[in-house]
Amino acid sequence: MKNINQIEPLITSIDKNAINSYLKNNGWITENKLSKKFEKIFSKIIGCKYSVLHPNGTLTIASILLSLNLKKGDEVIVPNYTMVATANAVILSGGTPIFCDISPDNLCLDPKDLIKKVNKKTKAVIYVTLNGRSGHITEIQKICKNKKINLIEDSAHSLGSFYKNKHHGNFGLASSFSFSMPKIITTGQGGMVCTSDKKLFKKIKKIKNFGRLSDGNDIYESIGYNFKFTDIQSALGISQIRTLKKRSKIKRKIFNYYYKELKHIDKIKFFPFSKTETPWFIDIYLNNPKKLKAFLNKHKISSRMVYPPLNKQKFFLKNGEKLKVSEHYCTRGLWLPSSLTLKVKDLKYITSVIKSYFNSK
Numbered sequence: 001m002k003n004i005n006q007i008e009p010l011i012t013s014i015d016k017n018a019i020n021s022y023l024k025n026n027g028w029i030t031e032n033k034l035s036k037k038f039e040k041i042f043s044k045i046i047g048c049k050y051s052v053l054h055p056n057g058t059l060t061i062a063s064i065l066l067s068l069n070l071k072k073g074d075e076v077i078v079p080n081y082t083m084v085a086t087a088n089a090v091i092l093s094g095g096t097p098i099f100c101d102i103s104p105d106n107l108c109l110d111p112k113d114l115i116k117k118v119n120k121k122t123k124a125v126i127y128v129t130l131n132g133r134s135g136h137i138t139e140i141q142k143i144c145k146n147k148k149i150n151l152i153e154d155s156a157h158s159l160g161s162f163y164k165n166k167h168h169g170n171f172g173l174a175s176s177f178s179f180s181m182p183k184i185i186t187t188g189q190g191g192m193v194c195t196s197d198k199k200l201f202k203k204i205k206k207i208k209n210f211g212r213l214s215d216g217n218d219i220y221e222s223i224g225y226n227f228k229f230t231d232i233q234s235a236l237g238i239s240q241i242r243t244l245k246k247r248s249k250i251k252r253k254i255f256n257y258y259y260k261e262l263k264h265i266d267k268i269k270f271f272p273f274s275k276t277e278t279p280w281f282i283d284i285y286l287n288n289p290k291k292l293k294a295f296l297n298k299h300k301i302s303s304r305m306v307y308p309p310l311n312k313q314k315f316f317l318k319n320g321e322k323l324k325v326s327e328h329y330c331t332r333g334l335w336l337p338s339s340l341t342l343k344v345k346d347l348k349y350i351t352s353v354i355k356s357y358f359n360s361k
């Protein structure tokens with residue numbers, strides 16, 4: 001039996017044909033018409049007015065923050081349980097990340113702790129819809145509105161997830177999506193900023209394109225960089241996003257399978273999803289996840305420890321306050337195989353190995 005990866009991309013023959021046909025038609029590779037088309041399709045799916053492609057989902061967050069002109073000492077609140085990129089993008093754009101605890105109900109930013117962290121220096125809150133969960137999104141939205149703080153959504157895990165009828169990424173000033181390999185659709189690397197604010201959209205267009213609004217001229221209106229995408233990646237992105245609904249359905253089925261088979265094991269904690277949310281990775285929480293990981297490895301099943309708590313990272317330690325809930329879950333979480341390519345026989349095998357691990361205890 002071959003090894004089961006924790007995650008692998010689903011690239012279909014239709015995707016491959018889309019890339020081939022782009023190359024056959026002598027596309028110039030660089031960001032052009034196809035990227036505009038991808039942005040348009042994306043805006044329609046998310047329900048926002050504007051989408052702007054970027055090379056990845058780190059620079060998307062940095063672009064949004066750069067548009068806020070952060071000054072030294074300006075603070076941006078981020079959850080303690082997220083990928084390090086969320087906090088690093090704050091530093092890249094000149095701000096200071098302030099770590100906030102998460103809610104024990106859904107693993108997303110905790111509104112009660114957020115209120116404690118807000119002060120005069122707070123310029124923005126980055127809300128991470130971790131693993132596609134909405135969490136307390138509308139409560140966070142209200143707090144940001146009352147305190148006049150910019151709400152930015154890091155929706156890297158959230159393509160295909162809705163809160164009620166609204167797609168994630170529509171609750172604040174702007175949001176960020178990622179298309180890296182493990183995501184529900186991938187372009188290898190890639191990211192999208194979404195917003196319905198025209199002024200912000202124009203600023204971000206300039207930030208990503210050397211300070212100009214359009215290519216082919218040398219009129220620079222502000223400082224800007226090269227955060228451009230490529231049309232060859234857009235060929236793949238357009239092909240993949242057309243199957244988003246199908247992909248979300250498969251992710252839900254995979255989660256439901258694991259949940260049905262393993263929910264009776266009282267040593268495992270699941271955080272179930274609502275019907276409108278798309279699980280990105282299958283995350284379970286237990287004591288000593290490293291031991292289960294090693295056991296799965298022996299059976300040719302790869303898994304991955306969830307993100308470590310950011311306040312415990314060496315380079316962030318000066319923020320070293322104890323954040324109980326995130327420190328608890330970030331050291332107990334394990335991501336099980338979650339690829340769209342998984343077959344029922346794989347899921348049967350994985351869950352039987354996990355059951356045998358707990359039966360032998």
Ligand SMILES: Cc1ncc(COP(=O)(O)O)c(C=O)c1O
Pocket residue numbers: 056057058059082083085086128154156157178179180189190191
């Ligand atoms: C929550 C979160 N934010 C940001 C990123 C960064 O995205 P990228 O890898 O596209 O730079 C990731 C990547 O996985 C992520 O999980």
